[in-house]
Amino acid sequence: MKLRSFKPLGAVLAAGLISLSAATGVARAADSTQPIVIPIHNWSSQIVMAYVLGGMFESMGNNVEYVPADSQAVYESIRNGDVTISHEVWQSTFGKSFYNAMQKGGVIDAGTHSATTLEEMGVPNWVIEQNLCPGLPNWEALADCHENFTTADSGGKGRWLEGPQSWHGDLMPERLEALGLADKWTVKFAGGADALWTELASAKKEGRGTIVFNWTPNFTDADGFTFIEFPEYYEGCRKSDGGDGKCGSPKGWLKKAANYKFPRTHPAAYTAFSRVDFSTKQIGEMAALVDTDKMDHKDAAKKWLADNEGVWQPWVK
Ligand code: TMO
Numbered sequence: 090m091k092l093r094s095f096k097p098l099g100a101v102l103a104a105g106l107i108s109l110s111a112a113t114g115v116a117r118a119a120d121s122t123q124p125i126v127i128p129i130h131n132w133s134s135q136i137v138m139a140y141v142l143g144g145m146f147e148s149m150g151n152n153v154e155y156v157p158a159d160s161q162a163v164y165e166s167i168r169n170g171d172v173t174i175s176h177e178v179w180q181s182t183f184g185k186s187f188y189n190a191m192q193k194g195g196v197i198d199a200g201t202h203s204a205t206t207l208e209e210m211g212v213p214n215w216v217i218e219q220n221l222c223p224g225l226p227n228w229e230a231l232a233d234c235h236e237n238f239t240t241a242d243s244g245g246k247g248r249w250l251e252g253p254q255s256w257h258g259d260l261m262p263e264r265l266e267a268l269g270l271a272d273k274w275t276v277k278f279a280g281g282a283d284a285l286w287t288e289l290a291s292a293k294k295e296g297r298g299t300i301v302f303n304w305t306p307n308f309t310d311a312d313g314f315t316f317i318e319f320p321e322y323y324e325g326c327r328k329s330d331g332g333d334g335k336c337g338s339p340k341g342w343l344k345k346a347a348n349y350k351f352p353r354t355h356p357a358a359y360t361a362f363s364r365v366d367f368s369t370k371q372i373g374e375m376a377a378l379v380d381t382d383k384m385d386h387k388d389a390a391k392k393w394l395a396d397n398e399g400v401w402q403p404w405v406k
Contacts, residue, residue, distance in 0.1 A: 118356060120149070120150070120355040120357050120358050121355055124151075124152040124153055125146050125151055125152070125174070125358055126156055126172045127153060127156070127174060128157075128172050128174075128175060129155050129156065129158065130159075130160040131255075131282060132282045133376040133380050134372045135177045137376070137379060137386050138177060139176065139390075140155075140386060140391075141394060142176055142362070143155065144390055144394045145361060145394070145404065146361070149361065149405050151357075151358050158172060160182070160183065160255065161256075163175055164187050164190035165186075165190055167190065167348050168194070168195035169195060170350065172348070173347060173348050173351055173355075174345065174348070174351065176365065178343065178344040180342045181207075181339050184341070185329075185330075196346055196349065197346070197347050197349050197352075198345075199344075199351075199363050200365070201342050201345070202342075202343040202344070202345070202367045202368075202372075203368045203369075204343050204367055204368050204372050205340060205343070205369070206305065206306070206343045207305050207338060207339075208257075208302070208304040209304070209337060210249055210301070210303075211226075211300070211302075211316035212226075212298070212300055212301075212315055213289055213299070213313065213314055214313035215313075216298050216300075217315055221234065221237045221238075222234035225315070226315050226317050226318045227318055231270055235247030235274055237297070238274075238300055240277075243277070246274055246275040247273060247274045247275070247298075248274070248276075248277055249261055249274055249277070250300065250301045251277065252279055253280065253281060259329075260329070263328040264335075264337075267328065267334030267335045279301075279302075285301050286380055289309075306368075306371075306376070307373060307376050308376040319338075320335050320336050322338055322339040322340075343367075345362065345365065361404045365401075365404055371400070374393075378392060
């Protein structure tokens with residue numbers, strides 16, 4: 090009974106609002122004043138891009154909040170609304186967590202960047218030029234060269250310096266095992282991305298071989314870095330997905346994710362976010378501002394926004 094008496098009133102109000110907005114040219118509701126919550130992870134392009142997007146949203150009058158977040162658990166946080174977006178969803182490392190959260194409900198796919206991705210073990214080009222592992226980048230070369238890649242902590246085996254374990258757990262130890270390389274190679278996890286770049290610099294200085302986890306787009310795209318070519322990835326090949334583990338990483342996509350309410354709470358910001366599309370070169374440059382030019386992440390984002398108004402202004406219009 091109550092509902093019945095409410096409906097006509099609602100319909101009258103809605104009709105009034107529609108004619109009002111038609112008369113004044115107001116096309117849609119304004120964005121909520123609630124902050125758009127942007128996660129901060131632990132690699133440079135992601136952090137710079139977080140502040141780039143935050144700056145874009147602020148230029149539209151939105152409020153923004155940044156939260157440090159685990160790069161796997163963040164998809165559950167987006168699902169339940171604690172975090173609003175993820176702007177670098179890397180297929181190889183986060184595809185599974187992203188789709189798991191989407192399946193549970195609450196996360197939407199907000200589009201794909203033009204940049205394609207690879208997250209893989211590799212070597213700086215000078216390792217190949219100095220012939221420290223003849224046959225690279227083919228992975229089978231690893232059967233014969235581990236002596237050139239030992240370190241004080243590697244127990245006589247060659248060392249793979251992986252990224253932080255929070256990125257992909259035991260993927261690389263499992264791969265060494267699956268490919269029959271575990272008696273010659275061992276995995277150490279870096280404490281953070283900076284440890285990978287420090288290792289590249291010190292190995293070069295000491296003239297010793299080094300194999301590190303790396304990715305593209307990254308600042309190293311401009312530096313000369315070669316990814317090892319492992320047996321091709323296919324859906325389900327990883328140990329963690331029930332496969333035999335004898336595969337490398339996919340040549341993957343880079344997506345954007347959002348909480349399902351974002352298009353309704355912040356329609357203008359969501360529209361802008363859905364238009365955001367970065368290339369390999371642009372993302373590599375964002376990383377380089379920090380890792381090559383040694384800028385602070387926030388300053389790097391400010392510089393990027395100032396230098397690239399022609400790129401992002403059309404997105405926020
Ligand atoms: C997720 N990452 C780009 C570090 O591989």
